[in-house]
Amino acid sequence: MDIMQLMRDRYSCRGFTDEHVGEAELASILEAGRIAPSACNNQPWRFIVLQGAEGLAKVDGCTKCRYGAPVAVLVCFDKDASAKNPAVTPDYGWIDCGLAIMQMALEAKALGLDSCIVGAYDPSAARVALNIPENLVTYQFLMLGYAEKGPVRMHFDRRSMEEVVIHGGF
Numbered sequence: 001m002d003i004m005q006l007m008r009d010r011y012s013c014r015g016f017t018d019e020h021v022g023e024a025e026l027a028s029i030l031e032a033g034r035i036a037p038s039a040c041n042n043q044p045w046r047f048i049v050l051q052g053a054e055g056l057a058k059v060d061g062c063t064k065c066r067y068g069a070p071v072a073v074l075v076c077f078d079k080d081a082s083a084k085n086p087a088v089t090p091d092y093g094w095i096d097c098g099l100a101i102m103q104m105a106l107e108a109k110a111l112g113l114d115s116c117i118v119g120a121y122d123p124s125a126a127r128v129a130l131n132i133p134e135n136l137v138t139y140q141f142l143m144l145g146y147a148e149k150g151p152v153r154m155h156f157d158r159r160s161m162e163e164v165v166i167h168g169g170f
Ligand SMILES: Cc1cc2nc3c(=O)[nH]c(=O)nc-3n(C[C@H](O)[C@H](O)[C@H](O)COP(=O)(O)O)c2cc1C
Pocket: 010, 011, 012, 013, 014, 065, 116, 117, 118, 119, 120, 121, 140, 151, 152, 154, 155, 156
């Protein structure tokens, strides 16, 4: 699929069917995250994959925003990897994870799945439920599955080019 079309078609899905996500599709989505660019090539991300009744119950314990998705990936970063030398290079863990999650969302769309990035979760509850070690910072969930609901109005609500592009400085 044309990359521009893919980016236009991706939307935050807030209603999934319970259709199973195949292993090959999930592997390909995770691969898209794995190969994302990162500052100093630190690759600080770690992807905690949650599915099945037990895994999804843990997700539901820390967010109301699973939207019925059969798979949830909690993207985290290892601060020992993202901030190796803070005096020289800032900790880009948040940005690196943002790039990885976006690549995963786009690969999901390319495979016919939909996704929703979810920041509305309780990080403390996630840490306890998933036994996340202290060196990992939790970033966002990526909910994955097959769409039952299409995009909401916000998807179409974008600032104009005139507002976001500044040619030649202010
Ligand atoms: C960092 C981040 C956090 C988000 N957290 C949530 C969330 O907790 N719940 C939710 O329903 N959508 C969440 N979204 C989705 C945004 O609301 C959505 O991207 C925005 O409204 C544009 O709509 P679209 O993704 O359909 O184009 C999040 C998106 C980003 C990038």
